[in-house]
Amino acid sequence: MNFNMTGIKERLHTIIKSIPSKVTLVAVSKTKPNSAILEAYNAGQRIFGENKIQEMATKYDELPKDIQWHMIGHLQSNKVKYMAHFVDLIHGVDSFKTLKEINKQAKKHNRVIKCLLQAKIAKEATKFGLAFSDISDIISSNMLSELENIQIVGLMGMATFTEDKEQLSEEFSSLKIAFDQLKEQHSKLEILSMGMSGDYQLAIKNGSNMVRVGSAIFGARNYIA
Secondary structure (H helix, E strand, O other), X not given: OOOOOOOHHHHHHHHHHHOOOOOEEEEEOOOOOHHHHHHHXXXXXXXXXXXXXXXXXXXXXXXXXXXXEEEOOOOOHHHHHHOOOOOOEEEEEOXXXXXXXXXXXXXXXXXXXXXXXXXXXXXXXXXXXXOHHHHHHHHHOHHHHHOOOEEEEEEEEOOOOXXXXXXXXXXXXXXXXXXXXXXXXXXXOXXXXXXXXXXXXXXXXOOOOEEEEOHHHHXXXXXXX
């Protein structure tokens, strides 16, 4: 796709046409100006993902209120309070301690915040995430039922940054298998968030029903709308 010849609207619609209707598209708008987000918004997109809480909070204040904001970056517990009043879904929860903090802040706003537990599927040491056994322990924990202001609705995973499609398929497949098994323990698991601009089609083939696409919509991070 020639980014010089197409705009955000055209690229967004191309992505939407390329994914099944059952797959939810999160437009990753991190570092992008409001003008770029509004172009996607005016083209029909309503779900946007950010990786920095304070940047997302500023955008929430300035942009239309029917936008659903997803926190997709690594989560620092001490910053949850800045988004607890509006965030729609938190993707990268990787500890019970963080769940407790989200619950605490959600309670202050009389909200139930939806969360995804992040599984570590990549072979890269820099990737965050829980082992599948730890996810199972959290889901089956009696303490989880005490957190009335959160709802675990699925899993999220980030694959290794590689062009090796076989490796990517193995990592995505491992998360889908774990998701299906954990769903037997926790029937409210509905979302499997995996796949980004470079690998979302492969992730969908391996069972993803939510993809996080940024550069394929907005261009590289230094792209200015």
